[in-house]
Amino acid sequence: MNISSFFSLFKTKQKTLKLPDSLLIKKLKEVSKRNNLSVYENITIYHHTQSFYIPLLILDPARGIYLFEYKEWSYDDLKNATVSKATNQDSSNKSLAYEKTHEFIKQKFNELTHHDGVPIYNYLLMENLNSDEYKHLDNSFKELLPYKKIMFNDSLESEILHKLQEIPFPSLPMPDEVNIIGNLLVQYLIFSKDKTMHIATQEQIRFIESATTGQETLSGNAYSGKTSSILLKAILESLRNPELKIIIIEPTTLACDILKQKLLNIIEYAIIEVDITLIEIITPIDLVNKHLAKLNKPQLEVILNIDDKLMNKNFNVADLIICDDSNLLSFEFIYYLKHIQKKSSLLLVNEHSDEESTFRFNKSFKTKELEVVFKRANQHAKALQIISSLLEENKSQDILVVSDNLSKRKLKDDLEYFIKDKAVLLDSSNNLISQDLDNLLLCSYSQISSMNSKFIILMDVADASLNEVEHAVNLAEDKAFVLYEDDCENVEALKKLSHTMI
Incomplete structure (x- = not known):
C-alpha cells in the first residue's frame, strides 16, 4: 500500500x-x-x-x-x-x-x-x-x-x-x-516591480487572511507591501464569497490603472476564477459621482467636493471599501467614506502608524537604506546639475522629479535645451495606456501616488503639505534630493525624519 x-x-x-x-x-x-x-x-x-x-x-x-x-x-x-x-x-x-x-x-x-x-x-x-x-x-x-x-x-x-x-x-x-508556495497559494503571491515573485510575510498573511468587519486601518511605510497586500486581500475575499462587491480607491486615474493591471496579472497567472467586475478600482471623484448619479445630481469633473446632501443620504455602494493612500486624501473625503460605510466594511490604508491601527506592516522591502540629501540652492540650476550627474551612470527612467506645475514645465524646457534628454510631464489623470513612463518623469505632488523611482528630486517643498512631501521622499528606492532656497517647516520636519543627511 x-x-x-x-x-x-x-x-x-x-x-x-x-x-x-x-x-x-x-x-x-x-x-x-x-x-x-x-x-x-x-x-x-x-x-x-x-x-x-x-x-x-x-x-x-x-x-x-x-x-x-x-x-x-x-x-x-x-x-x-x-x-x-x-x-x-x-x-x-x-x-x-x-x-x-x-x-x-x-x-x-x-x-x-x-x-x-x-x-x-x-x-x-x-x-x-x-x-x-x-x-x-x-x-x-x-x-x-x-x-x-x-x-x-x-x-x-x-x-x-x-x-x-x-x-x-x-x-x-x-x-x-x-516557486512552491507562490504557485500553490495565489493569495500570498506578490509580484515586485521587476516581475520577480515573493511570498507575503507573516504580518501580511495575517492581514490578508483576516475578516474585515466595521472600520479598520492598515498602516506601514512605503515599500512595506501595503498595496500588494490589499489587492491579494480583495482577491481572497472574492474567492471566498464570489458575490461580494469590493471597491478599491486610489488617489489618481493612473494609480487605478496600475493596480488594475496588477489584478489582471495575478488572476491570469494563477489561473483562478474571479469576477473582476465585482472588484472595482476607482478614484475618489469616481465614487462621489456614483453617489451623485444616484441622486440625479450634476457630476464632478476635476475638483473633489462633498456636497452636504451626500452626507444626508445612505449609499450602499459596496460590501467592502478599501481606500489606499488615505493619508493623501482630504479629511472631508475620509469622513464621507466613514459615513457611507457605517453598515459595511471600510479599510483605510496609510503611511502613518498610531495606536489605533488595526494592522501594521513593519518590514520594508527596500534593498538598501534610503539616503536623503538636502541642498539649499537655486532649485532649477541644482536640479539640472543633479540630473546631469545621475544620467552619467543611470537610465532616465530611474529619475523622478516632483514639483509644482510651473516648476515642472520650466524644468522640462531646460532639460531639452541643456541636457538633450527626453523628459515627460506626468499627467496622472490620464489612463496608463496613454502614459510614457520609460523616461525621466516630472510630476506634481498630487500626482505621485503609486509612482516610485530609484532617485527622486523634490522641489517646491514649502508649497506642498507635509504628508505629500514625506510620501514623495519615501518613494525613492535609493536616494532622495530635497532642493530648497529658503528654510521652511517642511524642510525642518524632513531633516528630523530623514535617515541620512548630507
Missing part, C-alpha cells in the same frame, strides 16, 4: 476542523522553526473554480510538502471501530480526500510550471489520542493509518522530527519556497 497517499474516514462523515492552538500544534511549530520548515495554517488552495481546504501545510525545503489532517477522535470513538479506505470520497469543504488533493496540487503545478511540482506526504493530527491507546485499536486502523504517519497528543518533539525526517530526499533538486 502506498502510505504517502492515504486518507481516512468513517462511515459517519467527520467535519474538517480548523487547527487549534494546542500543545501538539505548538510542538509541531517549534520543531518546524528549529529545522527551517515553513508552516502555513488553515489554508485554501484555489485553482480554476475549485478549492481545497487544508488545516496545516508544512514545507520542508529539502523533502517536499507535508499535509496534515486534524481529527478530534478519541480512544472511545475508535476502540470498537474498523476502518476501510474510501475510493470515491467527496472532496467538499467538510472532508479532506488526500488522493484528490494530490491530483489537484499536481494539476495546479503542471498548468503553472509545466511539471508535477514537489513530493507530497500526509500526516494525521490526533489531538485526543495517545500513542499507547493507538496500540489497542483494530489492525485495519493501523494498516490504513500507520503509526509513523500520526502525531499523537503525547508525541515528543524528537518523535515528531523523526517521523518527518523518515521521508527520503527526492532524486531531483527542489524548487525554492517562492
Whole structure:
C-alpha cells in the first residue's frame, strides 16, 4: 500500500476542523522553526473554480510538502471501530480526500510550471489520542493509518522530527519556497516591480487572511507591501464569497490603472476564477459621482467636493471599501467614506502608524537604506546639475522629479535645451495606456501616488503639505534630493525624519 497517499474516514462523515492552538500544534511549530520548515495554517488552495481546504501545510525545503489532517477522535470513538479506505470520497469543504488533493496540487503545478511540482506526504493530527491507546485499536486502523504517519497528543518533539525526517530526499533538486508556495497559494503571491515573485510575510498573511468587519486601518511605510497586500486581500475575499462587491480607491486615474493591471496579472497567472467586475478600482471623484448619479445630481469633473446632501443620504455602494493612500486624501473625503460605510466594511490604508491601527506592516522591502540629501540652492540650476550627474551612470527612467506645475514645465524646457534628454510631464489623470513612463518623469505632488523611482528630486517643498512631501521622499528606492532656497517647516520636519543627511 502506498502510505504517502492515504486518507481516512468513517462511515459517519467527520467535519474538517480548523487547527487549534494546542500543545501538539505548538510542538509541531517549534520543531518546524528549529529545522527551517515553513508552516502555513488553515489554508485554501484555489485553482480554476475549485478549492481545497487544508488545516496545516508544512514545507520542508529539502523533502517536499507535508499535509496534515486534524481529527478530534478519541480512544472511545475508535476502540470498537474498523476502518476501510474510501475510493470515491467527496472532496467538499467538510472532508479532506488526500488522493484528490494530490491530483489537484499536481494539476495546479503542471498548468503553472509545466511539471508535477514537489513530493507530497500526509500526516494525521490526533489531538485526543495517545500513542499507547493507538496500540489497542483494530489492525485495519493501523494498516490504513500507520503509526509513523500520526502525531499523537503525547508525541515528543524528537518523535515528531523523526517521523518527518523518515521521508527520503527526492532524486531531483527542489524548487525554492517562492516557486512552491507562490504557485500553490495565489493569495500570498506578490509580484515586485521587476516581475520577480515573493511570498507575503507573516504580518501580511495575517492581514490578508483576516475578516474585515466595521472600520479598520492598515498602516506601514512605503515599500512595506501595503498595496500588494490589499489587492491579494480583495482577491481572497472574492474567492471566498464570489458575490461580494469590493471597491478599491486610489488617489489618481493612473494609480487605478496600475493596480488594475496588477489584478489582471495575478488572476491570469494563477489561473483562478474571479469576477473582476465585482472588484472595482476607482478614484475618489469616481465614487462621489456614483453617489451623485444616484441622486440625479450634476457630476464632478476635476475638483473633489462633498456636497452636504451626500452626507444626508445612505449609499450602499459596496460590501467592502478599501481606500489606499488615505493619508493623501482630504479629511472631508475620509469622513464621507466613514459615513457611507457605517453598515459595511471600510479599510483605510496609510503611511502613518498610531495606536489605533488595526494592522501594521513593519518590514520594508527596500534593498538598501534610503539616503536623503538636502541642498539649499537655486532649485532649477541644482536640479539640472543633479540630473546631469545621475544620467552619467543611470537610465532616465530611474529619475523622478516632483514639483509644482510651473516648476515642472520650466524644468522640462531646460532639460531639452541643456541636457538633450527626453523628459515627460506626468499627467496622472490620464489612463496608463496613454502614459510614457520609460523616461525621466516630472510630476506634481498630487500626482505621485503609486509612482516610485530609484532617485527622486523634490522641489517646491514649502508649497506642498507635509504628508505629500514625506510620501514623495519615501518613494525613492535609493536616494532622495530635497532642493530648497529658503528654510521652511517642511524642510525642518524632513531633516528630523530623514535617515541620512548630507
